[in-house]
Amino acid sequence: MNVTIYHNPACGTSRNTLAMIRNAGIEPAIIDYVSTPPSRAELVKMIADAGLTVRQALREKDTPYAELGLDNPDLTDDQLLDAMLAHPILINRPFVITPLGTRLSRPSELVLEILPETHKGAFTKEDGEKVLDAEGKRIV
Structure with missing residues (x-):
């Protein structure tokens, strides 16, 4: 299965996601999106394919x-995309x-929603939260 992750190794959520994959x-294709950002067309497609608005794909923290x-609600999607491409950390x-x-x-x-159910066993996130049991089944 071809899998691509737009990854930031400094982010715990990103590291946990990579570990679950x-x-x-x-073994996914790993793109450090901060040093190698997607093109505008790739970013627009990712956001749309994920069912998000441009604003929902914008990172505020750190x-x-x-x-x-960028907290101005009058900014257009094009203006937000321009900012994200100029400062990829905003993605x-x-x-x-x-x-x-x-x-x-x-x-x-x-x-897990977009991966096959072929997990190798238990998975625990960096913070200790258990996600998958010993059989690779999601813990609810």
């Missing part, structure tokens, strides 16, 4: 969001693309 027996005045993460769909995996376990 690997727990499914998949970014120049406020300094750039929320991690986006994951598989043949089963595209998700902004926040929380990280949303990635």
Whole structure:
């Protein structure tokens, strides 16, 4: 299965998502989107395929969001996209693309919706939260 993750190794949610993909027996294509941002067309497609608005794909925390005045509700999608492309850290993460769909995996376990059920066993997130049991079944 071809899987791509737009990853930020400094982000715990992104690291957990990557680990869940690997727990499914998949080694994804990893794109460090901060140093290698998607093109405008790729970003627009990812956002649309994930069923999000541009504003929903915009990251506020630990970014120049406020300094750039991006909290202005009158900004257009094109203006928000311009900011995201100029400052890729504003792109929320991690986006994951598989043949089963595209998700902004926040929380990280949303990635399970677009992965095959081939998990290798239990999975626990970095913070100790158990996500999958010993049989690879999701813990609710």
